[in-house]
Amino acid sequence: MRNEDVIPTFTVALVGTPNSGKSTLFNTLTGLHQKIANYPGVTIEPSIGSFYYNSIRFNLIDLPGTYSLAAKSIDEEYTTKFIKGELSPQQPKPDCIVLVIDGTKLEKGLFLYTYLQEYNVPIIIAITMIDSIKAAGSVFDDVTLERLLSTPVVGVVGSKGLGIDTLKEQLVSNVGSTESTNPKLSNVENIEERVAWSNNVMQQVIANNHPNVTSERIDKIVLHPKLGLILFTFILAIFFQSIFSWAEPVMNLIEELVALLQGSIDSIVQNGVLHDFISNGIISGVGSVVIFLPQIIILTLLVSILEDSGYLARAAFLVDRIMGIFGLQGRSFIPLLGSFACAIPGIMSARIIPSYKDRLITILIAPLMTCSARLPVYTLLIAAFIPDISFYGFISLQVVVLAMLYTIGLLSGLIIALVLKKTKFRSDITPFLLEFPPYRFPTLKNISISIWIRTKDFLTTAGTIILSMSVMLWVLTEFPKTEAPIGTNPETAQMVQLENSFAGMIGKTIQPVFAPIGFDWKITISVLGSFAARETFISFMGQIYSTKDDTEHQPLRQVLKTSISLPTALSILIFYVFALQCMSTIAIIKRETQSWKWSAFAFAYTFVLAYVGSFCTYHLAIWFCS
Amino acid sequence: MINIFNLTLGATAKVVEFPTNSQFIERLKEFGLIPGTVFTLVRRAPLGGPIEIKFGESRLALRSDTNDLIYVEPVLH
Numbered sequence: 227m228r229n230e231d232v233i234p235t236f237t238v239a240l241v242g243t244p245n246s247g248k249s250t251l252f253n254t255l256t257g258l259h260q261k262i263a264n265y266p267g268v269t270i271e272p273s274i275g276s277f278y279y280n281s282i283r284f285n286l287i288d289l290p291g292t293y294s295l296a297a298k299s300i301d302e303e304y305t306t307k308f309i310k311g312e313l314s315p316q317q318p319k320p321d322c323i324v325l326v327i328d329g330t331k332l333e334k335g336l337f338l339y340t341y342l343q344e345y346n347v348p349i350i351i352a353i354t355m356i357d358s359i360k361a362a363g364s365v366f367d368d369v370t371l372e373r374l375l376s377t378p379v380v381g382v383v384g385s386k387g388l389g390i391d392t393l394k395e396q397l398v399s400n401v402g403s404t405e406s407t408n409p410k411l412s413n414v415e416n417i418e419e420r421v422a423w424s425n426n427v428m429q430q431v432i433a434n435n436h437p438n439v440t441s442e443r444i445d446k447i448v449l450h451p452k453l454g455l456i457l458f459t460f461i462l463a464i465f466f467q468s469i470f471s472w473a474e475p476v477m478n479l480i481e482e483l484v485a486l487l488q489g490s491i492d493s494i495v496q497n498g499v500l501h502d503f504i505s506n507g508i509i510s511g512v513g514s515v516v517i518f519l520p521q522i523i524i525l526t527l528l529v530s531i532l533e534d535s536g537y538l539a540r541a542a543f544l545v546d547r548i549m550g551i552f553g554l555q556g557r558s559f560i561p562l563l564g565s566f567a568c569a570i571p572g573i574m575s576a577r578i579i580p581s582y583k584d585r586l587i588t589i590l591i592a593p594l595m596t597c598s599a600r601l602p603v604y605t606l607l608i609a610a611f612i613p614d615i616s617f618y619g620f621i622s623l624q625v626v627v628l629a630m631l632y633t634i635g636l637l638s639g640l641i642i643a644l645v646l647k648k649t650k651f652r653s654d655i656t657p658f659l660l661e662f663p664p665y666r667f668p669t670l671k672n673i674s675i676s677i678w679i680r681t682k683d684f685l686t687t688a689g690t691i692i693l694s695m696s697v698m699l700w701v702l703t704e705f706p707k708t709e710a711p712i713g714t715n716p717e718t719a720q721m722v723q724l725e726n727s728f729a730g731m732i733g734k735t736i737q738p739v740f741a742p743i744g745f746d747w748k749i750t751i752s753v754l755g756s757f758a759a760r761e762t763f764i765s766f767m768g769q770i771y772s773t774k775d776d777t778e779h780q781p782l783r784q785v786l787k788t789s790i791s792l793p794t795a796l797s798i799l800i801f802y803v804f805a806l807q808c809m810s811t812i813a814i815i816k817r818e819t820q821s822w823k824w825s826a827f828a829f830a831y832t833f834v835l836a837y838v839g840s841f842c843t844y845h846l847a848i849w850f851c852s
Numbered sequence: 853m854i855n856i857f858n859l860t861l862g863a864t865a866k867v868v869e870f871p872t873n874s875q876f877i878e879r880l881k882e883f884g885l886i887p888g889t890v891f892t893l894v895r896r897a898p899l900g901g902p903i904e905i906k907f908g909e910s911r912l913a914l915r916s917d918t919n920d921l922i923y924v925e926p927v928l929h
Binding site for chain 2: 293294296298330331333334337417418421424425438442449451452454455539543544545546547548550659660661662
């Protein structure tokens with residue numbers, strides 16, 4: 227029977243202004259049956275989902291929030307193209323549009339309606355926030371609205387599921403209709419006419435309008451010049467603290483699990499190469515993907531709370547001036563702050579920046595923020611080379627150097643942002659414009675869905691790139707196989723292996739490139755090898771330098787002190803401040819910008835900074851020491 | 853007729869004209885800020901940051917680099 231696979235299927239576009247409750251409605255309708263849409267060459271990735279009603283399948287697309295369809299921004303262009311069916315050959319014109327309107331901002335939604343009604347697609351209007359309008363004592367006359375527009379109007383409360391069945395009924399009866407049911411508006415063409423029409427309709431529909439003053443009362447404190455900044459600093463501190471402290475125990479657990487799995491493989495698989503492939507190729511490769519999940523989940527959680535509650539717009543308002551100095555916008559502080567923990571979740575959270583160019587700049591400078599993976603490298607080299615002395619009894623020189631490394635990263639990132647902004651990335655809509663949404667309680671459902679979607683997307687897109695890169699790196703460091711003489715200790719054997727592997731050969735070949743910045747072939751190989759993750763630099767250095775005297779196990783820091791010079795140590799430090807020594811970051815930049823070009827650009831410019839920075843540091847240090 | 857950024861805090865004013873036209877001005881109009889709209893300057897962000905204006909149910913923040921783009925006339929109560 228063919229009947230079963232011919233379920234009638236219709237495409238429904240969900241359109242609305244930002245903060246209209248569109249995503250909540252989308253989540254209510256589709257639940258977990260959604261994913262991030264991905265058309266080749268298109269940078270906007272709305273969610274698509276599906277649901278069944280009356281044996282009809284509805285494919286729902288959550289188009290980006292937009293105020294008009296005048297196609298000024300890429301969001302509007304995307305929405306316009308989608309409605310015209312010009313976005314992608316695989317994606318025909320939608321069968322119906324659901325226009326989501328925040329009832330407390332009816333005129334904004336009606337304004338958007340004046341554009342939508344031009345496209346010959348049936349429209350259903352879903353009014354959200356019906357409960358807050360009634361709570362405020364206003365009267366909303368949906369019958370008049372329906373009559374004035376000749377368009378079905380349904381009141382919904384997405385979070386409570388009210389009006390959802392009525393909306394579905396309306397969808398069933400409207401998608402089938404071939405001719406548009408919406409008569410065109412006449413004499414509504416320029417912006418002024420559209421605004422006037424919207425205001426006029428609104429006045430006929432809403433009576434006894436009481437503005438919602440709760441948000442304005444809260445803003446007296448939240449946006450207060452002094453109190454607001456104090457609150458902001460406080461929230462930022464909690465935010466920062468939780469990415470670090472909540473994620474760490476889980477990350478340690480993942481590392482232990484990986485070690486446990488590798489241990490259990492030892493007893494099952496005896497074959498050398500197969501064992502190595504499973505243990506060091508596959509298991510540690512998967513581990514290197516999964517290790518990012520705790521931070522991604524926590525950052526997505528925190529960002530969703532900030533965004534859904536309405537605080538994010540306020541925070542952006544407060545810090546806009548400071549970010550503006552560097553050509554960034556208020557919202558950029560979230561991804562940049564997150565990148566101090568790890569650039570992966572940080573870069574993913576750059577999606578909260580509406581302007582594509584501002585988002586791209588933020589993504590490109592995020593790797594310069596000092597992530598936690600650099601810290602082990604810093605602390606080891608500082609402990610080995612910077613004398614443990616204090617000025618005035620309490621300012622430790624070691625801490626000063628550490629703080630300097632953080633500052634150099636941050637400042638150079640901000641300067642690069644300014645340069646990019648002034649050259650290639652003039653913003654789409656230059657002056658800063660921000661609308662304050664009313665404060666709302668974030669719902670558990672919305673937050674958990676966004677965590678689920680982001681996690682799934684990370685594992686399936688960036689995760690697969692990271693996994694294949696780590697397997698590739700494993701091949702480069704493990705082949706060709708070198709047999710160490712019997713009786714050699716395992717660390718030495720590993721070192722001999724690394725030295726003779728492809729990575730070792732590459733390291734030795736390109737070593738002359740790194741000679742001017744004071745790297746010998748051992749450091750060069752360690753730097754190359756730590757491309758999987760920066761902190762592995764230490765274990766590589768440990769392996770390499772344990773060869774000299776493995777009779778007595780000195781701490782690595784002692785060994786380093788005698789094996790490398792101070793100028794070289796400083797040069798390594800500066801190299802790690804700048805260099806994008808992290809394949810996972812390269813993978814996530816590719817994912818978020820949809821192009822390897824930007825990954826290559828980020829890698830190249832940070833490498834130039836790293837090389838020049840290390841060169842200057844190395845030669846200055848030699849000059850000072852002599 | 854004065855520049856919007858020269859208004860005092862808490863002042864009520866009416867939009868008179870936008871001397872230039874740009875995507876930004878179009879966007880402002882789409883928000884409902886057309887000539888003739890009466891609004892209130894609610895607050896300024898710290899350190900010379902954006903200003904917040906309110907008209908009807910809309911609350912907008914404008915950056916100070918929008919200087920010379922919006923001319924207004926104070927409305928006396």
